[in-house]
Amino acid sequence: MNTNSPANTANETHGTAEAMTTPGSLPSATPAFSPLYQQIKTLILKSLQGGEWKPGDVIPSEQDLAVRFKVSQGTVRKAIDELAADNLVVRRQGKGTFVATHAERHIQYRFLRLQADNGEEMRAERKIVECRRLRASAEISRLLGLRSADPVVFVRRVLAFQGTPTILEDVWLPGTPFKGLSLEALSSDQGPMYAFFESEFGVRMVRANEKIKAEGASAEAATLLGVPPGHPLLSVERIAYTYNDVPMELRRGIYRTDSHHYKNELS
Amino acid sequence: MNTNSPANTANETHGTAEAMTTPGSLPSATPAFSPLYQQIKTLILKSLQGGEWKPGDVIPSEQDLAVRFKVSQGTVRKAIDELAADNLVVRRQGKGTFVATHAERHIQYRFLRLQADNGEEMRAERKIVECRRLRASAEISRLLGLRSADPVVFVRRVLAFQGTPTILEDVWLPGTPFKGLSLEALSSDQGPMYAFFESEFGVRMVRANEKIKAEGASAEAATLLGVPPGHPLLSVERIAYTYNDVPMELRRGIYRTDSHHYKNELS
DNA sequence: CAGTGGTCTAGACCACCAA
DNA sequence: TGGTGGTCTAGACCACTGC
Numbered sequence: 344m345n346t347n348s349p350a351n352t353a354n355e356t357h358g359t360a361e362a363m364t365t366p367g368s369l370p371s372a373t374p375a376f377s378p379l380y381q382q383i384k385t386l387i388l389k390s391l392q393g394g395e396w397k398p399g400d401v402i403p404s405e406q407d408l409a410v411r412f413k414v415s416q417g418t419v420r421k422a423i424d425e426l427a428a429d430n431l432v433v434r435r436q437g438k439g440t441f442v443a444t445h446a447e448r449h450i451q452y453r454f455l456r457l458q459a460d461n462g463e464e465m466r467a468e469r470k471i472v473e474c475r476r477l478r479a480s481a482e483i484s485r486l487l488g489l490r491s492a493d494p495v496v497f498v499r500r501v502l503a504f505q506g507t508p509t510i511l512e513d514v515w516l517p518g519t520p521f522k523g524l525s526l527e528a529l530s531s532d533q534g535p536m537y538a539f540f541e542s543e544f545g546v547r548m549v550r551a552n553e554k555i556k557a558e559g560a561s562a563e564a565a566t567l568l569g570v571p572p573g574h575p576l577l578s579v580e581r582i583a584y585t586y587n588d589v590p591m592e593l594r595r596g597i598y599r600t601d602s603h604h605y606k607n608e609l610s
Numbered sequence: 611m612n613t614n615s616p617a618n619t620a621n622e623t624h625g626t627a628e629a630m631t632t633p634g635s636l637p638s639a640t641p642a643f644s645p646l647y648q649q650i651k652t653l654i655l656k657s658l659q660g661g662e663w664k665p666g667d668v669i670p671s672e673q674d675l676a677v678r679f680k681v682s683q684g685t686v687r688k689a690i691d692e693l694a695a696d697n698l699v700v701r702r703q704g705k706g707t708f709v710a711t712h713a714e715r716h717i718q719y720r721f722l723r724l725q726a727d728n729g730e731e732m733r734a735e736r737k738i739v740e741c742r743r744l745r746a747s748a749e750i751s752r753l754l755g756l757r758s759a760d761p762v763v764f765v766r767r768v769l770a771f772q773g774t775p776t777i778l779e780d781v782w783l784p785g786t787p788f789k790g791l792s793l794e795a796l797s798s799d800q801g802p803m804y805a806f807f808e809s810e811f812g813v814r815m816v817r818a819n820e821k822i823k824a825e826g827a828s829a830e831a832a833t834l835l836g837v838p839p840g841h842p843l844l845s846v847e848r849i850a851y852t853y854n855d856v857p858m859e860l861r862r863g864i865y866r867t868d869s870h871h872y873k874n875e876l877s
Numbered sequence: 878c879a880g881t882g883g884t885c886t887a888g889a890c891c892a893c894c895a896a
Numbered sequence: 897t898g899g900t901g902g903t904c905t906a907g908a909c910c911a912c913t914g915c
Binding site: 376404405406420423434435436437438439440 | 899900901902910911
Binding site for chain 1: 720825826
């Protein structure tokens, strides 16, 4: 068989952790055994997706969750350990476990890998160049998992460091979850864009993939970044995902790398 | 105080886990408490550095290590969990825990992030252009943690994919650990360079940092990669480290990104 | 079958935080 | 002081591998 479901002494009365795994329902073919803590992780994840706890909130204590799911505290602990490793949640000894957010001081700009060649602090001056709604092209809709011609929001902005325009970003967002996004709201907001998305639209970016190339500056990019056309620039295409691997943003960044570099740590 | 050292029942006879932590020796100022499993991790790490177990080898079972260090199996487990998370060790259920190596089929080219734009397989044709010993420049010696004018080995190679030269790599290695490295040996070797370093010189690269920029092709690079001078190319400067954060390689890669891209996953 | 890693539990105690 | 996460232990049982 596939001895799953708590299987411990307590497995009787009312329940939240029922129908945990894949019992004998389906024929056979890969029993798909899933450890308890994985199932707990999935349940917690669902609560995160469902908005039971919002970014910055405390989630219930390990003990409470253990009672709720009818498993031992150690099992909950292992589930939360993985969520913490995935950066979905942050543990703080003595205080509790919190839903991760892009709004925190130190974890700010978690996805921005550009650094000054000298280790200096980078305070970005941000300027939204435009923000408008349009219909997704075939390519954009494919990358965002939309249907062709679905509404999207397009944002273009320039980031400058110490007066030098350094980053040009074009951002495409699915129109439905980002209904109401405007140039004014974007411009007046301080802080990371992803924190803004969390607070204003309830959309939390969880992970992202980037494809990096070297490209010569287009006429447009050259103008906006103040470099000659053809100047070598870093092109960074990012797809950012919310919970459940749902793509929620396409971002094409063009970086000047005269006095900055993209930093990556391999292990 | 700072109740450390096993502190469990068994803490008497012969020992390997003596003088574990920081007792009352030093005055005060940050007691520097370190959990047992961290200390165990450090001990295992020392054995890895010391070559007690070589890349590809099995290390002793959790139970054996628990006995050896006089802690519970769970504590050893947590230590090994972290080593596995750091990619220093690989767990294989039913078989044992193995020292990680660059020679494995699937983990091959762990540090190479270049991919074909279409997801195609990339079989590299490699060509060593030159290999010679020289004295480290001030910059090279600084980056490798050497003294100026220390001997280093310089290697230049070109990687081509489907006949198109795509990667030009300049590699600097500290002369002492890599004594005897020759163009012939490098050329005749198949497989990843880092696997070769492991088997021939006992040097295992554990992690690396990369700084990425966009640059116009130099005359030299243009010739070797078959692009016009000034053509935008990706410049990847990597410093690779062995155990203990000791730098062991400086590598400057120049990548064509016409039909390839550098892939990065953020989380 | 024995040996290895993997899961789960239960309980004790420690470190940190806030009230 | 009580609550939270963090560490450590001990023991049971499961899943995978190879003899």
